[in-house]
Amino acid sequence: MDDPQQFEAFMRAYQDMVFGTAIRLLGDFAEAQDIAQEVFLKAHAHFDSLSRSATVGGWLKTVTRNLALNHLTRHRARWQTFSDLVKPGDETSDPVANLPAPDLASERWDADARHQWVEQGLAQLPALQRVPLVLYHFEELSYEAIAEELDVSLSKVKTDIHRGRQALRRHLLRAQLRPEGMTPDTPS
Amino acid sequence: MSAPFDTPExxxxxxxxxRLPAPKAPPSLAPRVLREIAARQAVLPWWRKPAADWPLAARAGLMGASAVVALLILSWIERGLGSWSSLSVSAGAVYGPESVLGSGWNITRVMSEAAATILRTIPSTIWWTLGVAMAAGYLGCIGVGGWVYRQWAAPGQEQ
Incomplete structure (x- = not known):
């Protein structure tokens, strides 16, 4: 890498995608920053070829996902123990219920605030629900691919995604956000 | 609201x-990465950095060594052409011109002398041109190899 300015421009072009993928999977700001830094250090090592590649976005996304999942795997024992404690129909386990209700009357309840509300809801989901949900809805992996990636059964993936969706749906409804007939950029 | 979310997907x-936009990266991310890169490069020994970043003495040494190697190769080629014809002459003398081996050596000697004579008549500028052409071809191969690597095996192709 001979031109730091070129790499900096490259980094600024992709940093939201890399950081966004990391924070959605990890749900933690500091950890997502660490992962994003690691991704860009790897990109820097391969920058000569990456800067000319048409698939650089895919490469960055894949590396981010793999590093984030590896990071989560290190805490996997704790993660699985908690997942086993969550029983179907356990309403007290709603992970997003503790977030304060949004001030919908506020002038600041604009598109950015709504996006932030959704991201907060995602971050509040337990990892066992958030990770497969993000892999499915944002990374567009199939149930089978997620099961393989996370080394869990297909039925567990479906169950966890279903619970995650239910929790996220409740979270959206608290802010009167209804996905039907609207996009995240249009007022509800 | 209930029905829309009841479908499996x-x-x-x-x-x-x-359609949600990706969360914004903190403004501190890029400077942080650049600082880390600079810190890592600072602790690298000079020979692991790109040649353009080597100390002046090291770069001069590399150029000098390359020139010596090139001169050695050129002189070796030049001496090889002369020794080949003299080797053929001595073999013919040992085995005698009538023996099979001697006849073989004689044929070889005549051919090698003819080749050496022809090669010596070629002006040195042509040799230099050939050398440059070979070097260009070699560098071209590196270029093609690099292109092939980038197309099929570079990290940008990994998914």
């Missing part, structure tokens, strides 16, 4: 989430 929620 939740198409509306899926579409909604897919």
């Amino acid at each position: 939740d198409p509306l929620l899926h579409e909604y989430l897919r």
